[in-house]
Structures are given as structure tokens and as C-alpha cells.
Amino acid sequence: MKYYELAEFYSKVEATTSRIEMTNLLVQLFKSTPKKLIDKIVYLSIGKVAPEYTGLDYNFSEKSAIYSLSEVLGTSPHEIEKKSIELGDLGEAAKVLYEEKGIFNKPVLTVDEVYSSLRSIAETTGYGSTKKKMQTFISLLQKATPLEVKYLIRTILGRLRLGIGDNTIMDALAIAFTGKQENRQIIERAYNITSDLGYVAKILVEKGLEGVKKVKIEIGRPVRPMLAERLSIPQLILHKLGGKAGAEYKYDGERIQVHRKGDEFHLFSRRLENITHQFPDLIEFLKEATPDEYILELEAVVIDPQSGAIRPFQDLMNRRVKYVTRFHMMKYPIAGFIFDIIYLNGKDLTLKPYPERRKILEKNIKITDRINLATRKIVDNVDDLESFFLQAIEDGCEGLVCKSLQKDSIYQAGKRGFLWIKYKRDYKLHLADTLDLVVVGAFYGKGQRAQYFGSLLMACYDPETDQFKTVCKVGSGFTEDDFKKLDELLNPHLIDHKHPRVNSILSADMWYEPYLVLEITGAELTLSPVHTCAWDKIKPSRGLGLRFPRFTGRYRFDKRPEDATTEKEIIEMYQNQIKIKV
Ligand code: ATP
Numbered sequence: 001m002k003y004y005e006l007a008e009f010y011s012k013v014e015a016t017t018s019r020i021e022m023t024n025l026l027v028q029l030f031k032s033t034p035k036k037l038i039d040k041i042v043y044l045s046i047g048k049v050a051p052e053y054t055g056l057d058y059n060f061s062e063k064s065a066i067y068s069l070s071e072v073l074g075t076s077p078h079e080i081e082k083k084s085i086e087l088g089d090l091g092e093a094a095k096v097l098y099e100e101k102g103i104f105n106k107p108v109l110t111v112d113e114v115y116s117s118l119r120s121i122a123e124t125t126g127y128g129s130t131k132k133k134m135q136t137f138i139s140l141l142q143k144a145t146p147l148e149v150k151y152l153i154r155t156i157l158g159r160l161r162l163g164i165g166d167n168t169i170m171d172a173l174a175i176a177f178t179g180k181q182e183n184r185q186i187i188e189r190a191y192n193i194t195s196d197l198g199y200v201a202k203i204l205v206e207k208g209l210e211g212v213k214k215v216k217i218e219i220g221r222p223v224r225p226m227l228a229e230r231l232s233i234p235q236l237i238l239h240k241l242g243g244k245a246g247a248e249y250k251y252d253g254e255r256i257q258v259h260r261k262g263d264e265f266h267l268f269s270r271r272l273e274n275i276t277h278q279f280p281d282l283i284e285f286l287k288e289a290t291p292d293e294y295i296l297e298l299e300a301v302v303i304d305p306q307s308g309a310i311r312p313f314q315d316l317m318n319r320r321v322k323y324v325t326r327f328h329m330m331k332y333p334i335a336g337f338i339f340d341i342i343y344l345n346g347k348d349l350t351l352k353p354y355p356e357r358r359k360i361l362e363k364n365i366k367i368t369d370r371i372n373l374a375t376r377k378i379v380d381n382v383d384d385l386e387s388f389f390l391q392a393i394e395d396g397c398e399g400l401v402c403k404s405l406q407k408d409s410i411y412q413a414g415k416r417g418f419l420w421i422k423y424k425r426d427y428k429l430h431l432a433d434t435l436d437l438v439v440v441g442a443f444y445g446k447g448q449r450a451q452y453f454g455s456l457l458m459a460c461y462d463p464e465t466d467q468f469k470t471v472c473k474v475g476s477g478f479t480e481d482d483f484k485k486l487d488e489l490l491n492p493h494l495i496d497h498k499h500p501r502v503n504s505i506l507s508a509d510m511w512y513e514p515y516l517v518l519e520i521t522g523a524e525l526t527l528s529p530v531h532t533c534a535w536d537k538i539k540p541s542r543g544l545g546l547r548f549p550r551f552t553g554r555y556r557f558d559k560r561p562e563d564a565t566t567e568k569e570i571i572e573m574y575q576n577q578i579k580i581k582v
Contacts, residue, residue, distance in 0.1 A: 003114045004107035007148045019500045026172035038205045039198035040115045047160035049119045051196040055274040056122045060156045072141045091154040098146035163513040167466040190215035192224045192414030219261045222268040224414030228422040234385045245402040248374040252313045252398040253301035270558040281329045289371035295343035298336040310396035339374040354409040399424035435565045439516045441508025452483040462567040467503045469532040477551030503532045517556035522546035525574040
């Protein structure tokens, strides 16, 4: 298969404003892919060579890309940079420069060759790696057509900007290889327990749906996290959970999924990035406190080692550095509160009910001063729930996660459901909880803000339609530093039209590929004629908007755009708000 086919696919996806067309384009691409290439095509369709959890990244700078191009074109780096500034994108500039120089290579590059070159670039590390990476990249550029160059550059810089989501890929796989979109559910289950769409696609193509049904949890492949619904009324929480719940402290730290096999440890973040290197101290504590082979989940927090008291979330953020040193470990001592176990000694525990999983934890974890189980109380009345909630807040937590004790209280990988219900402090302060919303556009600023933006267009996620629907325009809560930081974060994701997965009535001055999630607070949710969240679902020709939105200062780097607050959650928050008012 020629890489040119993939380049044409990118170009068509880039031009489309419809998510259905995006899916169709993927279906066509998958259908024309030889069986043995399907995993590679799945990764390359989103500009990667491996699933996100492997942490394999090209680590290729814009400067290296410019020098590589300069070598092939015989043009000075300065000229290339000028063109890139003029056209606003190095990929586009490279294409134009190839055309201007009359470099019209025949499409000879194969997907195999591009994939293995990109993979070796990603795997090259250490002394002299920049030079080696450039050499490999240059040999691709020498054979590329202008269109291919454009996408090779964007791929290597991690700026493909197509915003194809997992759900779109799964829909397309189901349609292309089973003829029915409904079969996405089966594909999704396998994805939820392996987090690797390339791997699932390969099994689908080689062994069919039956093979996909047999996919199992494995140490080293993260399981997509189970998530909680939210409710703000204790009576409702208890009612929803059948009158009785396992209420656990909701620690305000970082969720970590720990995989252990002997001395081999893999730590994954909430968005399934490999963060093993960030917590060497936690690994030592776990060695002492846990069995030999398992997958479990904990919340890591910074504590005061003398008193054991939990320190603020901000302290934990100070450990989010590329290289964790002894200084970080001493200054910000970590503790882990384990709240679930998914796998133990070769056995998948996801189908066991929560009380059983908790018992397994109690039996297998040795409590130490750094490793503990989440503090928990079984509650069956509102008074107990409320007083346990206050105790959690006093102990430095965000609130509670109330968990179902019923027989069906399985570990629902990759799902947000009512088996877990979070009850947070914020619910008491505002009518609306904070929302985690995705930046999809921006409006020009005036005066001092003219060089940045005036406000950002923010959207929630609707998994049903795989779309981002707008909820508010937020212009307050940003500091001068935020403006600079946001500018840097958002610029690589600027696109020249509304993204096909964004559903918006408002016409923004700038559009972005859905990428960055910010925490937003506001006064209340109200019916809105301009926002598309919950459009026609509560009142005809009305959606839901957030009044007086404000950035809380918290960047949700731990969330992918698909992990943003969902449309369904916002509808529920709106309905609860009405209940509280009456
Ligand atoms: P939030 O932004 O409220 O942390 P989220 O989308 O990351 O939410 P939810 O499933 O909605 O995740 O809320 C549960 C989160 O709370 C978990 O992701 C986890 O990080 C954290 N947490 C803290 N303590 C617990 C606990 N005892 N049980 C489950 N989750 C816990």
C-alpha cells in the first residue's frame, strides 16, 4: 500500500466539515488496507505509530524539521521558516516549496516504509539521536511527493490536527469489517480492556468478531478507567444505589493504574499515559505493600509524612516534571490510597462485584504509612452520609465517591455510570459543579488582549454522536500567564474551519481541533438560543448554556477531549439545579 493513499485520506478529512463523511472516509481507507497493515493504518490515521500508553513519541523539533527540509530542498532554513510563518504551517510551507522547486517525485513511498522509519525515529534516544532521527526523516523526504511532505511534516511534529476520535475509528472498523455499526459495542469492550485500537483492529481483521470477544486483560496494557456519575443530593444518591452504599473518600490527587508483575511495574495516568518514571518512590512503597501480580487503582496525593495529613493538589502538580529528582520526592512526599483492583494473579476481577473486590484488596494489601486503602464507610442513611462527607472534607478530600454494593457492581472499564456516584464539595458552593470543557474556538480580544483572544468557545462531549457541543464563551479567570500559556498550547491546533466533530451555532473567529480541556465554573445552567449542548432536548430550539463562566485556573491535562463533561451530565446537572431551586 502506497503512503500516497494515506496522504490523500488526510487531505480529504482535513477538508470535511461532516463527521459522517469523516467516518465514511475511514471506512474506505480501512477497506482498501491489506490485512497485515491494518494496525499500522489505525495508528497512522491519527499520526501515531503505537498506542498512547506506550509513550512512544517522535520528539522531533520544528528546528530539526526545518533543517531536514533545507537539506532536501537546498533552501536556507531562514527561507523555509519565512514561508512557514507566511502560510501559518510548516507542512503547508513544505508542500508549496516542493512545488515551487519542481520536486514532483512519483509516489513511491509505501506505508510499511513510512511506518518503520517513523517508528525508528520514535525509538531513537540518547547521544546523537537528533542527528540519527534527521537522517531517517531526510531519506523519507527525499522520496516524497509535495502532498506527502505536508503530512510527513505534520505527523513528525505531532500536528496532524485531524481530530479523529476513538469512537469514529471504532464505528469505521465495525462498518468496514462487520458491515454493522452496532458491532462497535464488541470492539469497544476489547478496546476498553486493552486501550489499543491497532491491536483490536488486527484481531478483528484476522479472527473476526469472535476473536475480538476473546480479548483479555494483560499486564502492561492499561484498562480504560471506570468513571463516576455525579449527584448533589444525598437522598438521591442513596436512592440510586438501592438504599445503601460504600462511601469512600474522594482524594484530590492523581489517579494511577498500577500494573505489577514481579519487579516489573507500569504506572498509567487517568488518560493512560505511561507515568512510571514519575513515581519511583511510589513503586518502592508498593513493592513492600502489595502482592506480586496485579492491576490496581489508587489515588496518589502529597502528604505530610509526620502527621499523615493530605497536602493540597497544587503540591502534587509540582511533581509533574520531566525528571523527578530526590528533591521532588523529599519535598513532595507521596502516598497512595488504593480504591480498586482489576486483576490478580492471572485472574480478571472486573466482573466481580465491588464488595468482593474490596475484600480482595483488604486481604492482599499490607497497610504501611505510605500505602493505604481508601477510607470507607458503609452508609444507609442521609445523616451518616452527610457526616462522613464532612469528615472527608476535613481530612483534605474533595468529597465522596459512593459505590454500589449490589450484585451487578462490576468494574465497568471505560464507562461512566451510576455504580459510582461522586458527591463533591463544589456542589455545595455553586448551583453548577465545575465543568471540564474542551476549547473548540476563540473570539478576538480587544485592547490589552488584542494579541491573544477575548474569549474561548467551550464545548462538552456527546459520546452518542461523537461531537463536541458548545456550552459557553469564557473570557474571565485568565491571568496574563494563562494567556501566554494558552496561546502556546492552542496554536498548534489551529484549523481553518470548524472541526467536523464540533457542533456550534456560534461562528468563532478562530477554530481549534478539540484538544485542550479546561476546568470551568459558573453561576448556573440556563436555556440558551446559541449553545448546542442539549439542543432540542429540554425545549425546542434551545440548548443549555453556562452563565457567568470562569476559568478556575486548572488545566485538565489529565483528560482527553473525550473525557470532558458529557452532554448527558450537563442535562442531569440542569435538572438537579431545578430540583434544588423548587
Ligand atoms: P473529577 O474531575 O471529579 O476528578 P474524573 O472525570 O476524573 O472526575 P470521575 O470518575 O468522574 O473522574 O470521578 C472519580 C475520580 O475521583 C477518579 O477518576 C479518581 O481520580 C478520583 N478518586 C479519588 N478517590 C476515589 C475513590 N475512592 N474511588 C474512586 N475514584 C476516586
